[in-house]
Each structure stands twice: as C-alpha cells, then as structure tokens.
Amino acid sequence: MPQHQPPARPRDSEASKARLLKAATDEFAARGIAGARVDRIGAAAEVNKALIYTYFGNKEQLFDAVMDAHVARVLDEVPFTPEDLPGYAGRLFDFLLANPHQLRLATWHRLERSGTDHEPQGLGTSMRQKTTAIAQTQTDGLLTTTFTPEDLLVFTLALANAWMPTSPMATSEQAAEQTRQHRDAVVEAVRRLVAGTPTTQAS
Amino acid sequence: MPQHQPPARPRDSEASKARLLKAATDEFAARGIAGARVDRIGAAAEVNKALIYTYFGNKEQLFDAVMDAHVARVLDEVPFTPEDLPGYAGRLFDFLLANPHQLRLATWHRLERSGTDHEPQGLGTSMRQKTTAIAQTQTDGLLTTTFTPEDLLVFTLALANAWMPTSPMATSEQAAEQTRQHRDAVVEAVRRLVAGTPTTQAS
DNA sequence: GCGTGTCAAATAAACAGTTAGTTGCACTAC
C-alpha cells in the first residue's frame, strides 16, 4: 500500500515546466545531452521525473526545448545592426558574458545535435535575415564589399566568441578590468574587419 | 569449457595500441567522452576491450591519450610565424580542413575536460611560446601593437576556425571552390587585423 | 614454467523510459 506525501506546493503545471526548463538548462549546459541525467534534472527541479516525459517527450526533446528558449532570448535581446557590426559584436560579447550558459549550449548543440533535422526555432530565418541585411548595407555603400555577407557575419560572430570563458586560453579568472579590455579588443577587431567604410551616414 | 580462437593476427601490442588510438579518435570525435562507448572502440579496433584498461587505464585516460597525440600533430605540422599571422591562419585552416577530427576533439575537450587538471601535453607551453614570439615581433616593429599578444593569437585562431564544418552556418556541403574562397577570406581578415605593419622585412 | 598478451564471461551500477495508481480541485446537481 503505497503512501503519498501531500504536495508542499500547490499544483501548477506551468510553474513545474518552468522549473524543469531551468534545471535542464543547467544540466545540459554543464554536461551536454549524452552526459545529462534525467534523474538529476528532475531532482534539481523538485519535480517527478515522469513529468519530463509527459511535458517534453524525452531527453532530446527537452534539450530542443531548452535550445529554442535560449535562441529566442539572444535574438530578442541583442539587436542586429548591419551598419554597425563592431557595436553588434560588443553587445553580443556583453550578452554572452552575462549568460554564460548560452555559448556552452550552442556548442553542445553543434556537436551533438547538428546533422539532425531539428534546428532551433527561428535560427535559420534569423541567419538569412542577417545576411540579407548585410548585403543591403553593402549595396548602400555603408559596409565594405571586401567580404561576402556570410563571411562578415561568420567572422563577427567568431570574434565576439573568441574571448569567452571555456575558450582555449581563458583558464585564469577574468578580472573585470581584463574583461573590459577584451571587449574593447573584440570591437576594434571587427572595426578593422569592416574598415574602408564611410563612418558618416547617408540618409 | 570456453573456446578460444587462435589469433588471426600475430601478437603486437604496439599495433594494437595504435589501432585502439585510431578507433578511439573516431569515436571520441563523433560522440565525445560521455557519448563514446568503450565496446564500440574495442570492436572498431578489433581488439578486446579489456586491453583498453591494461594499456590506457580507463575511458578518460584514453581520451587524454588521443588528445595528446592530436595536439602534438597540429603543433608539429603547422609552423607558427608571428611575423606572418595571415599565412599562419591560412595554414591552420588547411590543416583543420584536412583533419576534420581535430576541431571536434578540441571542442569536446573544452566542454568535457576543461576544469580538470589534465591539459593536453605541450599545449600550455606552446601557447606561452606563441604569445612570447608575438610580443617580440611587436617589439621589433614588425607587428601591430594595437592588440595585446594574447588578443592577436586568440583572434587569429578564432578566425581560422570560423568557417570550419560544424560551425553554425556550414550546413551545406563545402564545394571546393567555396572552400578556397573561405580560406582567402580568413587570410584577408587576419591581414586586416594586423594592418599597419610594414610588409617589407627588416633583417 | 613463466611472463606477456588475449579473450569470453561476469558483475554491479546506472540508465531512460513506463506504469499503475493517488491526490487536489473545479464544476455540477441537488
């Protein structure tokens, strides 16, 4: 005769889903899909493990849900400015620094989930929009045509990531002053990348 | 009464170790440490999996052995030229393209093994040598002083990696012509990074 | 006969996913 504990919390599936998503974010960011443990996620969220399967399907789909949420956040919070790629790189740098899970999640996704059909929602669209916007800015004469739009985007993203923690070199703790200098260096690097562009704006 | 097959191959522990290392490279590059299966590595190497434990200790140490070998290879085969960082980026690009496992292994290492004590052998030393060489080249007036030596190294590596497969954008197959253009773009990007340097050499 | 290399089989733990059931709660009929 199984005994059940009275639930300390009121029943609220949305809140449980949210706690699950938060716990899954931490677990996946730290250990990836293969390394993540469903039991651990349930325990951290203080939610029965079976709910993961009713709410999200399985471990992989839970990861996909985590990715979708985080891609949406970065797209929302970091506005893209094709005529000011150095500024964009700086803002992306700031965002990634404030959200250290983002880059790890994206990297796990690239390693463990790429080649599958499921791309994070809106990522492909956003990439296409960005390259199109860059191409238009080039046509308007506001951006160097030395590189293709794809090159410019890929290089800008790469430079914004280059100094992030868990990068090959960042073993020592990032003091605040050092971080600011790295940010400045990233912005300057992108500035040099796009050099040869009129800084005055045409209306 | 267990039956034993007569060994088809002559006994050769070195050859077995080498086959194990090769199979482990493929498995780890594809699936990382947590996703790798010891059985699969043994089967692919046509070596009993117990040998993995006698030769390498355990799964993690096998991964470390794989990393050591591959770090040694890239350090050997891609000479570092602080006075010609664009050329270095191009050569690194070529190497990574010819050795697609390298970048994935390095990425898995960053995600799953960083924070542990074991760094791949010679990597720290090599990084230190490279930054020192860059600093010297700056002192000699052959390289821009806009960036610190660390910035220059990190950015150069980031740009050389930016267009590699399993990068966010490289979903379509890399046609040979497109690859050449990407290589050119990487070299040009690093050229712009280090711009303001005399191109003529002082002896 | 001894050391080195080899192997199938065993083991114990961990794992993702399932199931059968319990509990809280909104709503209704009276």
Add this chain to the structure above:
DNA sequence: GTAGTGCAACTAACTGTTTATTTGACACGC
C-alpha cells in the same frame, strides 16, 4: 453547502537494457 464526478497534476516503484570495469582462464614464445 455538500456529495458526486471527471480530469489533470503528480508520484513511487519498477522494467529491461546498457554501461564501464574486472576477472580468471587460456595460449604462445622463450
């Protein structure tokens, strides 16, 4: 208001499989 009903939220216990790692017996060259 209160007994009854339907249902979604929740739960403990379990299932069958997979896993890394160990073991102990066998073979071969010397």
